[in-house]
Amino acid sequence: MTRPRKKSNSGLPSNLYFDNRRKTYRYRTANDGKWYPFGTDRLKAIDAAKQLNLEFMKGRDLVTLVLGESAMTLAAYIEQYRREILPKRKLAKGTLELYAVHFRKIIKALGGKPINEITVKIVADFLRNSTPRSSNQVRALLINMFTHAVAEGLIPDNPAISTIAQLEEKTRKRHTREGLKAIRGASPQWLKNAIDLALITAQRRTDILSMKFEDVRDGHLYVIQQKTAKATDAAWIRFKITPELQAVIDRCRDNILSPYLIHRRPERKRQKQAEQKEHWTKIEERFLTRAFKDARDAAECYATWKDEEQPGFHEVRALSLHLYKKAGKDGQKIAGHASEEMTKNYQRDHAEIIWAEAVPDLDISEITG
Structure with missing residues (x-):
């Protein structure tokens, strides 16, 4: 399994890191591992990192075009995730059954889309159609799934992590x-x-x-x-x-x-x-x-x-x-x-x-x- 990002780097695009000692942001290119200073402005650093990640992904798209490969669909990646990642998480049977329900909903709505074309808006629109509790459960699952996809170089950024969790109001009453x-x-x-x-x-x-x-x-x-x-x-x-x-x-x-x-x-x-x-x-x-x-x-x-x-x-x-x-x-x-x-x-x-x-x-x- 991929190593989780440090707390200071959570929420940042791939390849962008926060230097706690200098209180500045740094970008590391994936191809050669070189570091570039990105200053102290968080929003500017994030915007620049996303643009660079997209440029690197464009190059990858050209390679797949020459080799005759097609981009992996979200449905195909979900099957890979279920086969290779989920067993390592050692989840309870009930949790896996709940995930299976969520996967069916995701595949029905977004399964045919190439995984590298899934945007923040697409994820946000999909989550908006569920109850707050269900939406937050699916969001957490998508965040974990896309994190692994980023680590495998399939997508430049995690589109689910930039969405906002819905506020869950506890409405269920107690038994008398x-x-x-x-x-x-x-x-x-x-x-x-x-x-x-x-x-x-x-x-x-x-x-x-x-x-x-x-x-x-x-x-x-x-x-x-x-x-x-x-x-x-x-x-x-x-x-x-x-x-x-x-x-x-x-x-x-x-x-x-x-x-x-x-x-x-x-x-x-x-x-x-x-x-x-x-x-x-x-x-x-x-x-x-x-x-x-x-x-x-x-x-x-x-x-x-x-x-x-x-x-x-x-x-x-x-x-x-x-x-x-x-x-x-x-x-x-x-x-x-x-x-x-x-x-x-x-x-x-x-x-x-x-x-x-x-x-x-x-x-x-x-x-x-």
């Missing part, structure tokens, strides 16, 4: 106890179990769906949080099996033979999906999200709220932490937020994992009945 109780009442048993586990443990969707019966041992439920697939981004939590947690685990046991606490028997087994799953009873994150939305719509508990205000399964975690705090309990260890123990894990390079202790003793009977 009455609302979540109604949603739970309209849910199938497996979804009720997922809601109960989220309330008791305050874990994210990914971690709830990854909990296994074999993780229950020695009077504890062992959970390794995975924001990404990188071990250094994980948090190790050992939940004490309290009567409250035990009751939820007992409800997860049924006549379906599954390694996962949260599981279901699919209405139809599809061969392709079964091959992609770790186990045929495992529930995918997107399926959980859709099922929760269906139950929420059926319950009609937030009928007066706008669509963008409707809370999803993720907000069950927020309600859990709120209820823990209201009950005078420590929600930090329950949620797996940064702690001294977890910091030690990072420093030890995981030679000896130190589990953070958590006591999930929240009374959720008001919601579960």
Whole structure:
């Protein structure tokens, strides 16, 4: 992977650098590595660097013309990026699935354009057609993708980095106890179990769906949080099996033979999906999200709220932490937020994992009945 630019050089065109010692800008030609002073005026330096980069790219275009080569399309580069770059980033499955959705949108709108003809305006116009959250997610992906394209000499500058991120206003509301109780009442048993586990443990969707019966041992439920697939981004939590947690685990046991606490028997087994799953009873994150939305719509508990205000399964975690705090309990260890123990894990390079202790003793009977 390419080395990221220093903070002082972030946002600058390729080949332009800021000299912290002299407080001036310098330009380095890519062909021979010679340096040229560009003064202290940032805007003038950026403008000059962009013009030079374009001139160098024109020369490259002439070479490809003589050799009979055509410029790579954005769609073709996306495939190259997915094949060569993404695996090195070691992203979680959920993140890769989200990227796949974004890639389809990008390819549909811009895939046929040569990558060296993608301008800032083209990117800005494309991003403007999405919601602020989606736009910012796509923008971050494009910035990373174009950064690699610049490093490979395919484009002179990163057209996405000059766009402005949209302001995200948090409109989604929190669950009420009455609302979540109604949603739970309209849910199938497996979804009720997922809601109960989220309330008791305050874990994210990914971690709830990854909990296994074999993780229950020695009077504890062992959970390794995975924001990404990188071990250094994980948090190790050992939940004490309290009567409250035990009751939820007992409800997860049924006549379906599954390694996962949260599981279901699919209405139809599809061969392709079964091959992609770790186990045929495992529930995918997107399926959980859709099922929760269906139950929420059926319950009609937030009928007066706008669509963008409707809370999803993720907000069950927020309600859990709120209820823990209201009950005078420590929600930090329950949620797996940064702690001294977890910091030690990072420093030890995981030679000896130190589990953070958590006591999930929240009374959720008001919601579960």
